[in-house]
Amino acid sequence: MDYLVFCRDRPDTGELLASLLERHWSFMDGYADRLKARGPTLSADGEEHTGSLHIVDLAIPEEVEVFAYREPFYAAGAYADVMIRRWENLLDRSMWDYRTDSDDPMFLVIAHAGAPIAEIADMHRSFAARHLSRTVVYGSMRMPEGGEWAGFAAVLQMPSREDVEKIVADDPVITSSAIAHHEIHRWEMGGRR
Incomplete structure (x- = not known):
């Protein structure tokens, strides 16, 4: 089962993160064949x-706990919080399948669920269809326990944050x-360079 794990950094942890980068990458190497997306969120500039986003295939709940809470950044106290959601990949691809010649930045959009509405599935899919050529990953989020719909997340490649905000406002x-x-975060593909 796929999971989205989104972590927010504590303030002023840049030096700590830099000191743990190799340990973080080595930890992620153990999941290399199961990662659908990975990478940091960044400041506006x-x-x-x-923070960081990982979408990963994990077989049992205990694996989710290990992935989220034994990861070196989390274990060292760099993260303020961790959000874990089951992930339904609506594009049936990973970030490595995304092809582009653009140098435009990428942005993570996380839309948290409110009141459920019956026609959400069709409306939800229409968002991806309109922006498919600029969508790196896209999917539905569900709560880990019980599986209630929890919203959706997408990574879009757009010229600017303002372009993403316009898409969001029109959706x-x-x-x-x-x-x-x-929420909208600047994002980049992660992993070893």
Whole structure:
């Protein structure tokens, strides 16, 4: 089963993260064949690490706990919080399958569920269809226990944050009661260079 693990950094952890980078990459090497996406969220100027996103195939709940809480950044206290959601990959691809010649930045959009609405599945898929050529990964989030719909997440490659904000403002799913709130983060593909 795929899981989305999103972690937010504590303030002023840049030096700690830098000192643990090789340990983090070595830990992730153990999941290399199961990762669908990985990479840091960044400050608006792209200079500072603010968190991380991993989408990974994990077989049992104990594996989820190990992946999220034994990861070196988390174990050293670099993260303020961790969000874990089951992931339904609506594009049936990983970030490595995404092809582009663009140098435009990438942005992670996380839309957290609000009131459920019956037609959400069709509306939800329409978001991806309109932006498919610029969508790195896209999927539905569900709660780990019980499987209730928890919203969706997408990584989009766009010229600017303002372009992403316009897409979000025009999207009928995000602006409906189905979404309680959303967040947009600068993001880049991670892993060893």
